[in-house]
Amino acid sequence: xxxxxxxxxxxxxxxxxxxxxxxxxxxxxxxxxxxxxxxxxxxxxxxxxxxxxxxxxxxxxxxxxxxxxxxxxxxxxxxxxxxxxxxxxxxxxxxxxxxxxxxxxxxxxxxxxxxxxxxxxxxxxxxxxxxxxxxxxxxxxxxxxxxxxxxxxxxxxxxxxxxxxxxxxxxxxxxxxxxxxxxxxxxxxxxxxxxxxxxxxxxxxxxxxxxxxxxxxxxxxxxxxxxxxxxxx
Numbered sequence: 001x002x003x004x005x006x007x008x009x010x011x012x013x014x015x016x017x018x019x020x021x022x023x024x025x026x027x028x029x030x031x032x033x034x035x036x037x038x039x040x041x042x043x044x045x046x047x048x049x050x051x052x053x054x055x056x057x058x059x060x061x062x063x064x065x066x067x068x069x070x071x072x073x074x075x076x077x078x079x080x081x082x083x084x085x086x087x088x089x090x091x092x093x094x095x096x097x098x099x100x101x102x103x104x105x106x107x108x109x110x111x112x113x114x115x116x117x118x119x120x121x122x123x124x125x126x127x128x129x130x131x132x133x134x135x136x137x138x139x140x141x142x143x144x145x146x147x148x149x150x151x152x153x154x155x156x157x158x159x160x161x162x163x164x165x166x167x168x169x170x171x172x173x174x175x176x177x178x179x180x181x182x183x184x185x186x187x188x189x190x191x192x193x194x195x196x197x198x199x200x201x202x203x204x205x206x207x208x209x210x211x212x213x214x215x216x217x218x219x220x221x222x223x224x225x226x227x228x229x230x231x232x233x
Contacts, residue, residue, distance in 0.1 A: 001082070001083060001084070001085065001086075001089075001108065001109075002040065002080060002081065002082050002083075002108075002109040002111070002112045002113055002164070003080070003081045003082075003083060003086070003089040003106050003107065003108055003109060004078065004079075004080060004105075004106070004107040004109050004113065004164070004166055004196075004199065005042070005078060005079040005080070005081060005089075005092075005093055005096065005104050005105070005106055005107075006075055006078050006104070006105040006107070006126075006196060007075065007076045007077040007078060007079075007096060007098040007102065007104055008073040008074065008075055008076065008098070008102050008103050008104070008105065008189050009073055009074070009076055009098055009101050009102025009103070010073055010074075010101075010102065011047060011048060011067070011074050011076070024097060025230075027097040028097055031095055031096055031097065032231075034095060035081075035092050035095065038081045038082055038083055038088075038092055039079055039080070039081060040080040040081065040082050040112070040113065040114070040115075041079070041080040041113065041114075041115040041162065041201070042077065042078050042079035042080060042231055043077060043078070043122075043124075043227040043228055043229065043230065043231040044076060044077040044227070044228040044230050044231065045075055045076055045077055045078070045124060045225040045226065045227065045228060046225065046226045046227075046228055047066075047067070048066040048067040048068055048074045048075075048225065049065075049066050049067045050066065050207075050225075050226055051065075051066040051067075051068075051223060051224055051225040051226065052064060052065055052066060052207070052211055052214075052223075052224045053066065053068055053221060053222070053223050053224070054211065054214055054215050054217075054221065054222040054224060055220070055221045057218065057219070057220070058152075058215065058216050058217070058218060061215035063211055063215070068223070073102055073103070073189065075124075075126065075223070075225060076098060076102070077098065077228075078124060078199070079096070080109070080112075080113045080115070082112070086106070086108070086173070089106050090106055090173060090175055090184060093106050093175040094175050094177060094182040096175075099175050099176055099177040099182075100177045100178075102176075102189075103174045103175065103176045103189035104174070104175045104176075104189075105172055105173070105174050105175075105188050105189050105196070106172065106173045106174075106175060107166040107167060107171070107172045107196060108166070108167040108171050109164045109165070109166060109167070110137040110142075110164055110165040110166065110167060111164040111165065112164070113162055113163060113164035113199075114162055115161050115162030115201050116161045116162060118161060118201070118203065118227070118229075119203075120203060120205070121203070121204060121205065121206065121210075121226065122161065122201060122202065122203050122204075122226070122227045122229070123201070123202045123203075123204060123210045123214070123224055123225065123226050123227060124199060124200075124201060124202075124224070124225050124226075124227060125163075125199060125200040125201075125202055125214045125217060125222050125223070125224050126196055126199050126222065126223040126224075126225070127196065127197045127198040127199060127200070127217060127219040127221075127222055128194035128195065128196060128197060128219065128220060128221040128222070128223060129194060129195065129197040129219065129220045129221075130193065130194060130195075130220065131169050131194075131195050133197075133220070134166070134167075134168045134169065134195070134197045135168065136167065136168055137165065137167065142165075145165075145218065146165075148218035149165075149217075149218060151218075152216050152217055152218060155216055156202070156213050156216060158203070159202050159203050159204060159213050160200060160201075160202060161200075161201040161202065161203050162200070162201040163198065163199050163200035163201055164198060164199065165197065165198040166196055166197055166198050166199075169187055169188055169195045170186075170187070172186075172187055172188050172195075172196075173185065173186060173187075174186075174187065174188060174189040176189075194220065194221055197219065198219070200214075200217065201227075202214065207226070210224060210226075211224060
């Protein structure tokens with residue numbers, strides 16, 4: 001089974017001191033060494049101020065520059081895990097450094113989310129929907145949405161490097177670590193008007209091209225964030 005891990009934390013908690021940044025990078029390198037056989041993709045994201053949020057759908061897209069003030073926590077990175085079951089995926093999430101000062105959402109994926117080799121500038125397009133809207137894989141509603149995404153794939157072509165739909169919010173689990181103790185909470189970490197429903201990894205020459213491509217995605221909202229290209233995965 002494949003799982004999408006979304007790393008969330010207050011953006012101002014990221015260390016500014018060079019030594020602290022080096023320590024954080026070392027912590028992630030240690031995690032990669034431990035979890036390498038489970039990791040199928042992932043990267044850090046550039047600050048939300050460099051991203052955009054697209055609403056209105058493909059017919060009437062409206063683009064808003066980041067940062068986004070809706071919540072205290074923002075996405076700082078992601079992983080795709082292949083694990084035997086949810087418990088194994090949650091165990092991995094508890095070892096991610098971001099869980100110590102924020103939270104890690106674990107979502108079962110519909111598909112493996114295989115990402116093609118990345119070159120140049122790449123972006124994570126996080127698909128967001130009202131909590132009541134996402135449907136279960138295999139349902140008529142799901143299949144109708146899959147057809148729309150097929151049209152997007154055909155239009156975007158080789159710009160799509162990977163991605164997958166996510167199971168409904170009721171299947172998500174948030175993992176946090178405080179004072180060395182791991183806690184598991186049902187549902188997404190951030191209780192907001194929209195929740196994750198899928199993601200794409202997109203390749204684009206620059207932000208304008210990335211926005212143009214992401215504006216074609218059939219979703220209520222799309223948060224578009226540039227990959228930092230530091231994962232070495």
